Amino acid sequence: MFKNQIIEERINEKTSGDQYMRAFVKAVLDKTKNSKQAVSEIKKSVESTVKRKSNGGDF
């Protein structure tokens, strides 16, 4: 995802044990990097992650 491996490493380190948060943080960065409607896309990510987490679904 990142050419800068440090970012990838830090994400994994900071979110170790919380795959929801890891996927969410990566999604936030991905939307920021690739989407022109990043804010609304990030909102969708927040909401879907919270719902999935509370339902105990797959991250």
Next chain:
Amino acid sequence: MRFTSITISNYRQYKNLTFDFTKKRDTDIHIIVASNGTGKTNLLNAINWCLYNDEPHLNNKDEAMIMCNKSALKEAKERGQETVDVSVTIEAETNSERVIFCRNLPFKALTAFPLKSRATFTVSIVTENGTEPLEGEAAQDYIDLYLPKRIREYFFFDGEQLDNYFDPQKFEGNSSAVRDSIHTISEINVVTDAIKHLKKVIDDYRREAAKNNPDIVQLKNTYDSKKLLREAKEKEISDITAAIAVSKEKIEEYTTKISSQESIVDIDKSYKENEAEIEKKKTEYQYLKFELKRFVRKYYVLLSTYDTNRRVYNYIDEKSNQGHLPPDIDLKLLKQSLESHICAVCNQGIESNSAEHIEHLMQKLTVSTAVSHKLMEIKNDLITATEAAENFCVEKEEIFRKLSEKKSEISDLENKNLVLRKKLSTCSDVAEIKDWVKKRDDHTNLVQINSEKLGKYKEQVKVLQEDEDKARNELDKALSQQEKGEELKEYMQYASEGLHVLNEIEQEITGEVRCKMQEETMRVFSSLIWKKNTYERIELNDNYQLHLYSVENESCIGSTSAAERELLALAFTIALHRVSGHDALLFIDTPVGRVSDVNRENFAQALIDVSRDKQLILAFTPSEFSAEIRGYFNDESLSSMVELENLTEEETKVRRNY
């Protein structure tokens, strides 16, 4: 990304030239050797023009020669061609695709005027699945992905401009530009932007949550009170409906009870009415009897005087008819004649015996006239009394008829009541029946009153129900908002946790990138310079301004040589590419213009190392491309080498292609 070829047509001194940058070794080094004025820097301009539509390496843009190659224009004019196309095509490749950047600008052959409206720029992505052309914003976005314009100095390195690398004021005009560029190339800016986006998301949630904070208790109380009012009214309706039902039942019950007895009530009613009528008639009968007494008294007098009255009347009438009443002689004339002794009638003298006679006559006349008047006066009374007396029989019959009639009427009514009383005597309890009738009537009235109330109450309930519905909707909405608020809190909390992670990542990688940049720059710089024991470390401040420290821990960049500063800039650029992992080539124009001897060897050795995982295109002047350099950049390490020379003053050609 690496360039595989650059084809230039009619751009400045490049009339028609293709540079082939095919990688043929483990190392990916391509050398261009060209004398000053041959177009080495214009190759850099051509690349910039193709990718960014500007030429940053012109000394004076306003006074620069036209972009179109003069020889090409001349030939076009001679051939009668209308336009000459200036174009630069860069073919490149990434790990996954091939890409062709192509910019074209036609010039009018006669006037050398650029036809900007007909300029084109395309980016074509060539994959196994075909070619995808990108234009406009999409094309620009693609360039920004690999070779962002704002940091192009880190891909297209101009050795002659190296001072800019350490002077933030000269670098794109602001002090944070170096840091921003490094953050962009090392993708820290993605994290920074993600933090900004996430903060915006949290702010949006917070704003939304603030709107979703209704006073649930108050709304609940309002709803409850509306509900109670409606229920109380409905209870009243229910009571009234029940009362109506009871009344209707009672009406039915009494109607059933009364139905067989109803005639008795009527009989009783008739009996009572008759009683009243009898009383009335009896009073009238008594009055008639009183009238009769008056009649008797009146006619007793009239009848007892009738004969006398008749006779007196007849006498008066007779005398009156005879003209004796009153007498013919005028008493006034007699008196006048007596007093004057002359007859008032014949105007003869009256003698004494005549006078005595007149006096006697006057005496007699006086009595007779008074009686006469009296008689005339009573004449009318006499006739009235007489006529009244004569009316006795008629009047007697009339009064007796009335008495008889009245008596008969009373008798009829009494007879009727006798019959009715007989009927009533057969009924057990008329009073009870009457009570039933009264109660039935009362209930009928009650039904009417209650029905009116019911209608009114139902209307009121409708209004109360509407109020209650409205209050309930508001409460539901508020509850839903509250739920939404709870949901928003969860979102905010989760986004905040994400923000915390990103903040930590940003803080750490910013420090780490800077730290790695310091270490890598120092490492590369140390490998480039011959002085191994003079400089100890490099520090980069928040804006990535570079400070070089000596072994004595003194800041010493101000005392470094031009060559050292150039090598430092190169070390910084190489470090940046390495630390960021940015996938882009490095084009260095005049790389060792100010470097000599051992430093050149070091420089060549360092770049060979760099070129193992990055394409390097190096543009040397012949003097720069010295023996020290050639010793390293030889057939074993180079993928390509081109020597350029001026064919004419207006055209550059390839002299040798290795």
